[in-house]
Amino acid sequence: MKEHDNTDVMKGALLLTLAGLAGKVLSAGYRIPLQNLTGDVGFYIYQQVYPFLGIVTILSLYGFPSAISQITAELLARGRGVSFRHFYAPVFILLFIMMAGVFLLLFSQAGELAKLVGDVHLTGVYRLAAFIFLLVPFTALLRGVLQGTGQMKPTAFSQIAEQFIRVFLIIGAAVWISVSTVSYYAIGQAAVIASMAGMLAAIIILTMFFVRNRSPAAREARTPWRYYTGVLLTVGIAAAMNHSVLILMQLADTFTLVPGLTADGWTKLEAMAAKGVFDRGQPLIQLGTVLGSSFALTLLPAVSGEITAKDSKALHLPVQRALAVSFYLAAGATVGLMVIFPEANRLLFQNDDGTGSLRILVMAILLSSIGITAASILQGLGYVKQTAFFVAAAFVIKVLGNVMLVPRLGITGSALATVIGSAFLAALMLITLKQKMPQLALGKQVNWRALLLAITGMVAFLAGMDWLMEPIISRAGLLLYVLFISVTGGAVYLLLLLRQGAFRKTDLSMLPLAGLWIRLHKERDS
Incomplete structure (x- = not known):
């Protein structure tokens, strides 16, 4: 039974990792059509609010859940229950007090913040963004408790749903702004609303998992609020910082x-x-x-x-x-x-x-x-x-x-x-x-020799392709050209590294098209 539980935890951790990768790729990719639709000024407005939304995501996905999962795991390991009175209520209240403080600070000082960043027109956007911090206690507590009991799937599913909804609404708003006469500052407000909608969807998904899989308390015991506060402020903030580079x-x-x-x-x-x-x-x-x-x-x-x-x-x-x-x-x-x-x-x-x-x-x-x-x-x-x-x-x-x-x-x-x-x-x-x-x-x-040869070969290939190809005017032609040189240039680089013995077989198993690279690695050794 224990082996089965460990396997489930490993599968859940892998799913969580894949969800994180998908979320990062999605988070990076949607900003390209956003810039195309709203231009550099619209993109600037979005990017002026994005770091605050990103901090909220980090706090609710990595920071506080890490601290809460640690608390949960420690309490359960000691045979102490995670009851509403002595765990859920105090942890939620502490989180809410912290986030309410951030909300009040950002809401009341939105005008000063907008002046500080050099654009007073962002005041309304920052004031609206303050509200999203109030959702952090809900997502963080649910994710932390579920992860602390070895349930990683809820976090993974909620993360993907949150990102998809956010991206869909932001791109939809960008399309609307691009064809209307509304101010480009609306994209900042739309980004906040989209993030809030995504977090609400995540809360619904997490709540469903929580209600269905909640474990009964083993033994209820009082835990000092000082302990909860210390872990939330140290582990929670430190974990958030480490994901915020x-x-x-x-x-x-x-x-x-x-x-x-x-x-x-x-x-x-x-x-x-x-x-x-x-x-x-x-x-x-x-x-x-x-x-x-x-x-x-x-x-x-x-x-x-x-x-x-x-x-x-x-x-x-x-x-x-x-x-x-x-x-x-x-x-x-x-x-x-x-x-x-x-x-x-x-x-x-x-x-x-x-x-x-x-x-x-x-x-x-x-x-x-x-x-x-x-x-x-x-x-x-x-x-x-x-x-x-x-x-x-x-x-x-x-x-x-x-x-x-x-x-x-x-x-x-x-x-x-x-x-x-x-x-x-x-x-x-x-x-x-x-x-x-x-x-x-x-x-x-x-392998510095292999690296130098691989970089030289890739640069020579890319420069040669640029010299051979005629200037491409249409964007469709440019798309095909960039895709071609990106894929082939990367393949040239990896192939040269491989032929020079830079990689090991275990390294290659982690790369896309691993089977191809491993076969080439065997050919080099034969």
Whole structure:
């Protein structure tokens, strides 16, 4: 029975991981048609509210549920019940007090916040966005309790439903705004309403699972509210911070980019459009980072708690391989996207505005992938608070970089600040990981000769294709061309890495079309 339960938990965890990947891809992908429909100014308005909506999603999906699941699991392990009086009510009240505080602060200070970001017309959007924080206690409590009892499917299903509803409503609103005379600021309000609708759907789904699968309390016992408060504030906030790297970078741009541009003499409209152009890079960074980190992390065994010397020796090999695979994939995605960015920019966003600055921003894919992979390893080993502190430090570096560089270099300065912040985060994570696991030989795990040959071959192929192909005018033709060079360029890169012995068979099993790569790997060995 116990083995069956463990299998169910593993299947649920896998489903939760896949749901997370699907959610990230969906979250990145829908912003491309959104920009196409509303233009750079409409996209700017959406991106000015998106970090707040993203923070709500992180709190309700990763942050507080992690803390509540830990509390639930600990209470059940001790044979103590999770009763309404001594668990559900106090945890919900504490969450509601926290989120009500955020609501009151954001609602009452929406005007000042809008002035701070450089656009008073966003006041109504921020005031509306305050209400979504009031839904966090419901989703967080339900997800946390269900996860704490080993039920991962409810979180996965509710996450997918929440994302689909949100995306459907946002794109629908963008279509309506594009054909009507309504103000583009309506897209910000629509984004908030869509997020609220998605969370309400998630609450309904979670409630259905909760009512159907709720376990009876084993033994009711009083637990101090101080304990609940401590875990929610420490584990909850730390877990949220660890999932907020990319959102915090965007939050820094929300507060500093437009004011920095206007300080340099840009008109407000020019600054808004430039912010919209800069934000074109965000979905691409998100997709590239998912590619660079997610496949690599599947190479790691499940780990938790503080590591011992014995654990460290057993884990250092899979950790090294995970970091190496993350580096290979992210390096290929970064260099490849930098090469084809002019075509990708025209295809996805209808013109090549900001290509130079966005090519610099794309470098964050490599650095963020390494940083997130290393952070995930450290979190699995029990260093959640330490990695959260590093994320906060990277956010400060990004803010300071924007303040110093944007007035001088425009959006190029913001791109550089993102790269610097991401590099700082990656360096901190790797240094800490090396301290915790001294056996790691990070540099030796990368086949630098194979990497150099693969990158050179891919760049030569992409440059050659660009020289051979005639200029493509139609967007349909550009679509076919970009798809072709993306797929073939990536295949050339992976094939060269494979032929030079950069991958192992276990690494290849995690990649798309794994069977093909494994067969090619066998041919190399034969």
